[in-house]
Each structure stands twice: as structure tokens, then as C-alpha cells.
Amino acid sequence: MLEKKTIIDLTKILDGTLEIYHDENYRDPELVIKPWCSVHEQGFRVSQVTLGTQTGTHIDAPAHFVEGGATLEQLPIEHLLGRYFWIDLDALRVEAILGDVLAAYRNEPILFLASQQKQAYMSEVCLRALCQVPAKLWALAGSVHVLDRDPLDFHRLIAEQGIYLVEDLDPEAAKQVQPGGDLIALPLRLTGVSGAPCRVVVVQD
Template identity: 45%
Template sequence: MQENPGFQILDLTKPIDTAIEIYATATYSDPPFECQEWCSVNDQGFRVSELRLGTQTGTHIDAPAHFDAHGATLEALSPAHLIGRYFLLDLPAYGTIETVTTLCSSIADEGILFIRTPLQTSSCLPLDALIYLLQLAPPLWVVDGSVTIADAPEFTFYQQLAKAGKYWVEDLDRPTAQKIHPNGEIFALPLALVGTSGAPCRVLVRQKPSS
């Protein structure tokens, strides 16, 4: 979608409708998404819909409070950190600390870390590689796909992010995310909720078309 001369705008946001995938396990489920008419143009002269959804519905941002009972909530992140240049880190299916440090050798002053995993699988990292990444400056991570930590409990990746005070955006539209290339800008715009562990988020990338 071409919006600005010389730039390409990519929307990484999953549409939210009744087909949206809701996180669930054998013993837990996030709130379902529901949308129903509250009033109609015929009745009131305007239309309003009533929504029910969770803070992690669809493409969303997570605050440290999502995995840390004492972590910061959404409003603690300055809007200045939600827009800016990103460093694109393409992780392999299995990485090492040496792999990660080499891939990050060219990181400069980008304010957002964009992690992309292989399209058909997740990425598995050792804990020391994750700790290295957490020491990088960007307070906001955008994660396309799934990252696990070798020989660690299920939520270790997220718990370590929360412990480090990072915020992260996830559940992107994966096919569109494959079109992202380095040196672009990202706009991650959540609802301005207060006191929550996250919010649905519109995520756009502006980049120059590949030659």
C-alpha cells in the first residue's frame, strides 16, 4: 500500500473480528472477543457498538505487569518510545550467544528492537543470549513469531522481558512482517489504557520500497 511518495506503508495488525485467535490452554482462556450493536442510526440517529475483549486481544502491546506482579503498567511507557527507527534482528531457529552478538554487531541508536523468527517455526535461544539482548538500549521490542529459551520453563522469555522493564508488541500479521526490511520506522499505537498489563495495538511500518 503506497501512501507517501518514496515510502511504503505496511500494516502488521491482525484484523479483530470473530475469527481472531484467542489465547487458551486446557485450564485457561483469555476473554472472548464480542461485538454487538448497542444502538442504531434508526433508533438514535447514530450507531454505537458494544465491545468485549481482553487487553491481549489480537496484535497487542504487553507491559512488564503482564508477567511481573510488581511491574510497570502500560501508561508508564512514554509515547516517544512507540514511534521510531527499529533494528531488525532475524533470528534463526536455533541461536547461540555468538550468533546473537554477531547479528547485533551493527546496532546503532535505534529505539526499537524488531525480532523476526522463521515463518514456519519458532526461535530457541540460550538464556545468556536473551540476557545479552536485554542489555541493549531499546525499551520496546516488536516480536514477530515465537521465542523460547532452551532448557527453561515456558514463560521464561516473557518473564525476563518483564523483569528487565521491557515492553513488547506481539501477535503480528506474520506474512506482512516478512516484507519488512532494515532501516524503516515503526509506529506502535495502543489504546491509552491506564493501569493495565497491555492493550490492543495498531502497528504500522514505513519503509522505502526494496530495489
């Protein structure tokens, strides 16, 4: 019964305030929303939307970082919703703690990685241990840097393991997520692509 649950929308609004990913040598496609036709002109209103596959809250398929990796449609829809296992990234600085965390894992199909820091840090040992968990979908609140590795190696390492990643969640909404609940991440039904914008909702116990 949803009326007894807390529903948290983790999706960023797609408007002119949205930050577009860029670095010194690259920039994702801009988000452009403009009128196509109006009720006055055509009898109905349509807007044209131009955006990249990783615009706003989105899902990365392994193909985003691995040449020949799995594309978006290769993840069955049943992997895009279900119980999540909540992990506090701020507590994973020591490998021994990871063992205690994973002892509580009960075969949830989704990992929800949360941090109260702007940038979370994780050792490569921790990350490779997490990749052994049989969850094909991870949701990331914030960002993760693997110690002593390139800034994008978190993404590359999990992509190499065939893991799909939901990221760029609304940071304020993500702070409300606690252990215990279900996550629904529904991307646009595109094929042959490295990802897609998606609506992400948590139904909290």
C-alpha cells in the same frame, strides 16, 4: 515523504476469525462485537466491544508478567515510534553470532525480532545479552521459546528487565518487514493495565 516509502500494516483484524489465547487451564476474554444502537433507533450507530487487554495485536507492559511491574502508561509515547533494529532470530542459535549482530546496532529505540519459523528458539545467554540493549520496546514476529525454560519464560525474562513487547503481529504482513525503517505502535490510552490492543505499522525504507 510517505509516498516514497512502503507502509506495512502489521495489525491483525479484530473479527470472529481471531484466535484467542488459551491453554489447558486458562483462556483470555473472548472478543465480542455486537450492536448497541442503530441509525434507525437512535439517529446514529454504536457497537459494543468486549475484549481483553492482550486481544489480537497488542503490547505487553512488564506488569503482564511481573507483580508490581510497570504498567502501560509508564512507557512514554516517544518510545512507541521510531527506527527499529531488525534481528533475524533464526541466526541467533550460536552466541558468537549475537556479538556480530549487536555490533551493527546504532542505538535504535526499537528491536524488531523476526523469524521464518513457526517457533523460534533462543538460549538464555542470547536473551540476556539482548536485554542489555537500551531499547525499551521490542516487536516480535512469531513466537520465541527459551531453550530449557518454561514456554512463557521469554516474556517473563524481558518483563523483569522493564521491556515492553508488541506481539501477535499479522504473520503474512510481518514477512515483508526487512532491515531499515520505522515502527509505530499505538495502544489504547489505558492506565494501570498490563497491556492493550494496538495498531502497529512499519514504514519501510
